[in-house]
Amino acid sequence: MTGQQFEDIEAFAAAGLATLEAKGIRRSLLPAARNADGVTRNHRRLISFCDNDYLGLSQHSAVIRASIEATREFGAGAGAARLVTGDNPLNQKLETRLAQVKGLPAARVFGSGYLANIGVIPVLASPGDLIAIDELSHACMFSGAKLSGAEVAVFPHNDVAALARLLANRAPGFKALVLTETVFSMDGDLAPLDEIQTACRTHRAWLMTDDAHGLGVLKRTNPAPIQMGTLSKAAGAYGGYIAGPSKLIELITSRARSFVYTTGLPPGVLAAALAALDVMEAAPELGARAVTNARLFASLIGRDPASVDSAIVPVILGDSAKALEASERLEAEGFLVTAIRPPTVPAGTARLRVTFSARHQEQDVRRLADLVRALLPAQAAAE
Numbered sequence: 494m495t496g497q498q499f500e501d502i503e504a505f506a507a508a509g510l511a512t513l514e515a516k517g518i519r520r521s522l523l524p525a526a527r528n529a530d531g532v533t534r535n536h537r538r539l540i541s542f543c544d545n546d547y548l549g550l551s552q553h554s555a556v557i558r559a560s561i562e563a564t565r566e567f568g569a570g571a572g573a574a575r576l577v578t579g580d581n582p583l584n585q586k587l588e589t590r591l592a593q594v595k596g597l598p599a600a601r602v603f604g605s606g607y608l609a610n611i612g613v614i615p616v617l618a619s620p621g622d623l624i625a626i627d628e629l630s631h632a633c634m635f636s637g638a639k640l641s642g643a644e645v646a647v648f649p650h651n652d653v654a655a656l657a658r659l660l661a662n663r664a665p666g667f668k669a670l671v672l673t674e675t676v677f678s679m680d681g682d683l684a685p686l687d688e689i690q691t692a693c694r695t696h697r698a699w700l701m702t703d704d705a706h707g708l709g710v711l712k713r714t715n716p717a718p719i720q721m722g723t724l725s726k727a728a729g730a731y732g733g734y735i736a737g738p739s740k741l742i743e744l745i746t747s748r749a750r751s752f753v754y755t756t757g758l759p760p761g762v763l764a765a766a767l768a769a770l771d772v773m774e775a776a777p778e779l780g781a782r783a784v785t786n787a788r789l790f791a792s793l794i795g796r797d798p799a800s801v802d803s804a805i806v807p808v809i810l811g812d813s814a815k816a817l818e819a820s821e822r823l824e825a826e827g828f829l830v831t832a833i834r835p836p837t838v839p840a841g842t843a844r845l846r847v848t849f850s851a852r853h854q855e856q857d858v859r860r861l862a863d864l865v866r867a868l869l870p871a872q873a874a875a876e
Contacts, residue, residue, distance in 0.1 A: 550729030563764030579757030612751030681805030
């Protein structure tokens, strides 16, 4: 490549970075070493209130031990895609267990939740079909919908009446697929799954849910026949999965490009996820403890704790610069609470996304709440 080509590329990238900087949404990597005692960043120990390890299982001794033992037995990597030689027996063991947990006939494990959504959605819908998606669904659901080539219609957040109108007006003779999250990742609120499923039955649509932030935290009946989720949050490991009818799972195995053309998960990751599911079953109180911590925080910053449905409590500040400043001031006090900015959240809703774990101590929750009250505008804390 010539020097001029490098200069042109650098100029293009510099202009893009300057635009992001001006909008307050430029991102950079800040290494954070997680361990049983917290997070170490820039040689400082911080208490993290912004990751998704809701049950603390990434640091659980049984989960770590299972990962080490599987790595010693099978090696560090899968070696190939699962359809070649990468289908370690732990995959099928994990899939059987996930199907049981979800109460569905079968499941298939993917490399990540993002890979699951961008692979499965195009199998379910194609040009001419309709995909109706909640406006606050995760970016990977939107990506999968776009890749399908189907018509994509966005309905207002949790507005079942608007969803029903979309389904009623779709082109005759084509399928309809409805996409939503069970627990919305940036707001922590829940989808009205029973009402959505009723609309789907009425209008002969299929419902697919993303349960990334619900597994292991909330005990809730999910009526969706197609359920996707991750193993990287409450399960403390990595990977994604899809659960549903057996024939659909067989079809996905041959048709989902992000499954067919991706190397299988490492054996240690599979074993860790299996061990995490064991802990979840044996200690259901862990999920309840995470939600209790979230509700305590909410009450201490002046919010109704009954309005908190999950382990996620957003503190919306609106402006990206304000969210960044608040995050920095909390870090100076020993707390890691990352600022979430557009396009991850809608414009004008930059926030602190405060997440809670079963491992958090009450005194730390109370101290964080005191700082939030002191550092942030009262109206922001109460939103």
